[in-house]
Amino acid sequence: MNSVQLNTAEKMLLALLRASLHQRESETECFRDVPAETWKQCYQLAAKHGVMALAWEGVMSLPAELQPYKALKVNWGLAVEAYEKKYRRYCRTIDELSRFYAQHGIVTLQIKGVGYSSLYPVPSHREGGDIDIYTYAAPGSGMTDAQANALADKLMKEKGIDVDTSHNVKHSMFTYQGISIENHKAFLNIERYDVAPQMEKVLRRVMDPKVTPLVEGEVLTPSVAFNTLFIAFHALGHFPGMMNLHHLYDWAVLLKRHGLHLPDDVKDSHVLQGIAALTRLCNRFLGTDVPVEGGEETAAMIWKDMFRPKYPNDVPVSGKIAILVFKTKRMMYSYRLKNAVLPFPLWKRIWSSIVSHVREPETIFRRKHH
Secondary structure, three states: OOOOOOOHHHHHHHHHHHHHHHOOOOOOHHHOOOOHHHHHHHHHHHHHOOOHHHHHHHHHHOOHHHOOOHHHHHHHHHHHHHHHHHHHHHHHHHHHHHHHHHOOOEEEEEEOHHHHHHHOOOHHHOOOOOEEEEEEEOOOOOOOHHHHHHHHHHHHHHOOOOEEOOOOOOEEEEEEOOEEEEEEOOOOOOOOOOOHHHHHHHHHHOOOOEEEEOOOOEEEEOOHHHHHHHHHHHHHHOOOOOOOHHHHHHHHHHHHHHOOOOOOOOOOHHHHHHHHHHHHHHHHHOOOOOOOOOOHHHHHHHHHHHHOOOOOOOOOOOOHHHHHHHHHHHHHHHHHHHOOOOOOOHHHHHHHHHHHHHHOHHHOOOOOOO
8 A cells, every 4th residue: 555655636635535534624734735736636536536525525624725726616516516416316216216116016225326325424425326226026016036126127118218138137227217227136246256146145135124214205225234245345346447435435434334244154255355455445544443454465456556557447558459458468467456356267357358349349449448
């Protein structure tokens, strides 16, 4: 972790996030005599990491003389206000969808998203892009869970909504009230990761759903034990290349509210090392204080990949051959890093790459990450 020399904008962002997480005034040392350009970089970094609204809380905790210049402050505040409106729309949508499904004997469990945001100091400041649900049979419905899940998709089709069942093996996708919905039939990608089938069984065992009030409506959410395993697995699934401070803050919120209490049957050494690494990073950079053993090397790998990746998502070379060479090297390097936390066979990684490029051949020589 110490091998990454953070710049001023990065230090500022972490200080703002600590202020948000712990609901206190921000540390002021790194905000003195900050040029306008550095503040702009801090804002852009917050947006890139999906923590723009959270960082705003830290900005508001600073003394007026240390806050950013007026134009940026106005734009930042307006962006947060827009997201808060979007969040309320998400809450209304999941509440309405859950009630609709309930009329047809389907239970809707919300994973991550606005349900998980209830753990946040300011729930409407947890940013998200879609709504993830797990649909299953209500008691007495006469359906199996698989039948209820399939019915959930069928009911959308009957409303004239396109449902994509080919994009991902673990969930279907559709747009409801203008919001992207992922309807899960499995919590994890059980066909990819070696340990996923076992972890899937654990998640189903510890679901223990409860009703969670939202700013508008309510939603069914899983237990702390479920979230502890699922949020960690989800974050590690984005490593390398796609993990960011949004995932780390998700983990820090859970640690601060509940500590670290994994289900007893989580024994896989790779997953445990990954969880230790996430916890270590939250302790070091977000100010949580949870006892942890091991995970030092994995934490260093994650932190470096987040801030100083060896192979960035945007391809820095041009020419078809150079692009292919770069992407091949990046794939093999990423595979090695991924195997430190979630092992899976190399042939699956290669096959996944082939399938994605067959589906979208225009991405083969694309240099910009989308």
